[in-house]
Amino acid sequence: MRADAGRVLPIKRVLIAILIVAWTAGCAGIPARSPAIPEPLQVADGVYMFQGAKGEVDSENLGRTGNTGFIVGESGVVAIDTGTSRQHGDDLLAAIARVTDKPVRLALITHTRQEFLFGAGAFRAQGIPVSMHRRAANLMAARCENCLKTLRRQLGETIMRGTAMFKPDIEFETSHTIDLIGRPLEVLYFGHSSGPGDIAVLDRRSGVLFAGGLVDHQRIPDVQDSDRPAWLAALGALARLPLTAIVPGHGPAGPASLVDSVRRYLADLERHIAGLLQAGVPLSAVADASALPAFSHWDRYDNIHLRNASIVYLQLERESMFK
């Protein structure tokens, strides 16, 4: 088909037409039809996010279910998270280039989940170093070959073409300041919290926080890799920061109070499951008994919440048995 079209229309004209369509869609604020051309939302001056799709990974949303973003400083750009696939990473870089002609100097990965990781190849191909916490990198090495295999099966080779496992160019252990783009960025690490090696990124100038795995918005947080007491402590630390806005790992950006909704979910979940365990409810009945109506409108309630319920049940059970 494409070859035919190329023969009928001069390629130059087709390209110009595509550019015009993309440009007008962007200017008019019309969401582009294809998720392959994401348009960033401006959160603050020089701070942008791309919002991921709701729901489970499928070929319609191309598996692009996580938020990503970037911060533009005087002398360059830092990208935060890299997307689901090589193509996703390429698309993000193209979208960043439409906003600014400053060079992308670094890509930071906030946590080890497939929708934040596998676009890294696109950044590395352009010589942009990819940085993540050592423990996040270790978890990726231990697990993500399987994630990638599963993702390939779910999405197909076309969507996942060129996507590969990688080793980050920079691994770090502690909180630090990034002074690369004429705009100081704080990398915040709270120990093993929502996951091992999960970080948040604070833009001091705007007060916007990219919260990665620590905060989701209108979406069930995933407790699978978490240390819940440490996660709650980290959320407490975030609540004390002078934030103007939070870009969560999933869901729309929101005010600093997003931290509280995650705290409320984690507390309610733990209280509810402890009650089930106390009442002698077996694991097989936990899914049916796990309802938390206050959160039923959150994205992924039907699956991540059920899994959370069973994970917390097993953890509390083990604690009660082998204290």
Next chain:
Amino acid sequence: MNALVKVYLVCIVLMTGALAQAEPRKVSPAETAAIETSEIWAKIKAQLFGQRKIEPNADSLIEFDVPVRAEDAAIVPVSLRTRMVATPERFVSKLYLIIDKNPSPISAVFSFTPESGRADIETRVRIEEYTPIRAIAELNTGELYMAAHFIKASGGCSAPAGKDAEAALANLGKMRLRVDREVRFNEPNLAQLMVSHPNTSGLSMDQVSRLYAPAYYVRSVAVSYGGKPVLSADVDFSISENPHFRFYFLPQAPGELKAEVLDTRDKSFVTRLAVGERSASAATDAR
């Protein structure tokens, strides 16, 4: 029998087993076919039961509950309840749990006695890939009944971060018996047994070290009350890490509930729980 009628009957059998669930289990024709025509099952059937006839799950004798789709394939709860009034003349003496596509499909064989009170068991299993899963009840009279489901579960991103296995090894062999409610004599009472054990299959590779954790798992469990067997189980690595069993026992007087576990390195672990006139309603630690 006409093939269509056969498929229809299997569907009915499967649907009946699923009635207890909130959402009706939808069984696709492909899943029904997988259950019906499994070559692995044909071999196991011949090996375990020879030419003996296996009846479909008549009158819902077995209530077999597995999740339609398991969120964590490493810990899938499986519940087998038998819905038959047990008499000394006719009772369920064995329950077989078969997971066709697991590396070792015969996952557990549970034996019961009249002292069990109820031939019910709940445990947690690993599921390697989409597979038929079967429960076969054997009566002391020799009758056999089967209920089957198709379960969708596979590893993928749910692989654990690994710290749990280390914790399980550190606590190796710690056991706990629990009776939650006040014990009532002359009726079946629910008990739980949990064993801290990595229960490794020897088949899962550490992606970083490229090494396989050696196979090391619990192979038998024997529970008695007042010296009489209540439950015994031949199990293997299809059972999840930290093996867990919920079962019944029928106490007639105060006595001792005792569990003995043997693993593949011939290590034996024992725990006891005194069941008295006034057993505490709280969990009793019997470590």
